[in-house]
Amino acid sequence: MLREIFKLGNFDLQCGETFQDAFISYEAHGQLNSEKSNVIVYPTWYSGNHEDVRAAIGPGRALDPEKYFILVPDMFGNGHSSSPSNTEYPHDRGRFPSVTPYDNVIAQHQLLTNLYGITKIQLVVGFSMSAQQAFHWGALYPELVGAIAPICGSAKTASHNWLFLETLKKALILDENFNSGDYALQPEAGLRAFTAIYASWAFSQTFYRENLHLSWLGGKFDSMSGFLEFFHNFFTPKNDANNLLAMLDTWQRADISKHKKFEGDLSSALSAITCKAIVMPGRTDMYFPPEDNEIQVAMMPNAELRVIESIYGHGAGGPGFSNQDDDDFIDQALIELLGDG
Amino acid sequence: MLREIFKLGNFDLQCGETFQDAFISYEAHGQLNSEKSNVIVYPTWYSGNHEDVRAAIGPGRALDPEKYFILVPDMFGNGHSSSPSNTEYPHDRGRFPSVTPYDNVIAQHQLLTNLYGITKIQLVVGFSMSAQQAFHWGALYPELVGAIAPICGSAKTASHNWLFLETLKKALILDENFNSGDYALQPEAGLRAFTAIYASWAFSQTFYRENLHLSWLGGKFDSMSGFLEFFHNFFTPKNDANNLLAMLDTWQRADISKHKKFEGDLSSALSAITCKAIVMPGRTDMYFPPEDNEIQVAMMPNAELRVIESIYGHGAGGPGFSNQDDDDFIDQALIELLGDG
DSSP: OEEEEEEEEEEEOTTSOEEEEEEEEEEEESOOOTTSOOEEEOOOOTTOOHHHHGGGBOTTSSBOTTTOEEEEEOOTTSSSSSOTTTOOTTSSGGGOOOOOHHHHHHHHHHIIIIITOOOOBSEEEEETHHHHHHHHHHHHOTTTBSEEEEESOOSBOOHHHHHHHHHHHHHHHHSTTTGGGOOSSOOHHHHHHHHHHHHHHHSOHHHHHTTGGGGGGGOOOSSHHHHHHHHHHHHTTTSOHHHHHHHHHHHHHOBTTOSTTTTTOHHHHHHTOOSEEEEBOBTTOSSSOHHHHHHHHTTOTTEEEOOBOOSSGGGGGSTTTSOHHHHHHHHHHHHHHTTOO | OEEEEEEEEEEEOTTSOEEEEEEEEEEEESOOOTTSOOEEEOOOOTTOOHHHHGGGBOTTSSBOTTTOEEEEEOOTTSSSSSOTTTOOTTSSGGGOOOOOHHHHHHHHHHIIIIITOOOOBSEEEEETHHHHHHHHHHHHOTTTBSEEEEESOOSBOOHHHHHHHHHHHHHHHHSTTTGGGOOSSOOHHHHHHHHHHHHHHHSOHHHHHTTGGGGGGGOOOSSHHHHHHHHHHHHTTTSOHHHHHHHHHHHHHOBTTOSTTTTTOHHHHHHTOOSEEEEBOBTTOSSSOHHHHHHHHTTOTTEEEOOBOOSSGGGGGSTTTSOHHHHHHHHHHHHHHTTOO
């Protein structure tokens, strides 16, 4: 495993701003073969980082580092790549510019092509916001990408999902310590409201009805408040409040049609994803319900919709976030896309 | 139509406190017949009051004031019955005691028996929190209640729904103006976060995908923010922040088994509902998904589950909150329960 920083220099963002001294952090698993033909990209999801993605990777699994060169680029805003918490004035803290999934994908593309000279990616995998990045990869670089596997994510953030995100933001910034992002200490009360809202949406009604929250991630909680405390600490302190808001902004802006190549035409952007795709929503995911993907898959020329029949809600798609069945279901699809079946 | 206040005097609450000079407000439609056999009760829902219930009542409809005597008691905390906003110290504002759905139903029972001498209710109808009250009526007074029609509500607040409510509270009280309920002006920013969270859950993903929010209740909004502004004003100013929190507490405590008669045994409480019941969840209701009712109906001896196939989410069950089809579907079930079919 290799952990590196890739310097982007002055990086032009879709919002029109130029980001000085931008960089992306990434982790690489396995070895790039001599033909440079064994590349997999798995970007990070909301609140996650390259360490969290390790749970999807392992010898004998679909994402096998003994066979593949697996690049895990950290998303802008996650505290490892350029983020509000690690950027100098004038782009620090609440002054961090708006970043889109395309900005992330273009930065990742520079890493792959400029540093590694990669001209073919076998597979882009993603969960949640990284599924959104997988869709963007497929739409923008169809000649480069062999297949995409978006898991519990969508090609465009739906109105309903946008509103959920807006409520997270509204709650967090209410904290009197938030101070427009110029806080001395993390806005703890605001973050607690934030993580509670997040938890309420992240899992299904059935998940809670069956008390799966009381043993989530191998925990042992005797009440909802015990689980909420754990979930809060799952988000914090690794996630700074401004970082969470920056990534939230990226999520709200996710739309593969928002590129000059597509001029806002979602159908055109979806039909540009000519590679193979297995799109895997979770049956009970309240962020990205299967219907959103179903509509999108119908406009993709080479895509299959394959629903994860899970009661873990959005958690169904996160490696280790649900159960072995869900992880196996996803791995099986990845094996098919990699032609290892 | 008659609007009255019914004085309860010193009223013992389930929490152990005695509420001095408690009262319930109610509206009555139609005339009580000489046999006192034409009584319908329709309590109020969260944030609603007797005026809002009028949308379910009308000549020629199931709830026909020309045939029935329809009592609409306001829920404690809604600003019309005893509430944080209209109660004197020591039970004013944030000091308002915890009130359960049973407390509401027992107060309503006193109104019906002590004031009107009613010994038979043909039907208790309810939407949302008032559906919860309908379940409580059926469990506690089986000899009195002829039928219940709980619409988009449950016999016990599920963990998941409890958590949603907790997020509303967490967001609202973050407002620095809230001041433990002793605010001089309504905590506007907190209420805005509150109403946005409420809106995000109140309707389904499909509702938003099809842009029904942009024309909800006959409105014409050009954006999500226009809708959110409207939705905010739909809640406020008619609902005081402390009142919203008091009713929220009642909602969180809803559980028909929480009575000395049932000692926490939900199965026992559900099987005590011997009257006819048509339980109507909304297919896409995220507060009270059909599965919760399905489990409950299986323990009720004389109940039918009848799902409202609507994309309006929780709104499916509120009179005038969705569309004519949903209102007609509900009216048809009420007509059957009233034996008017």
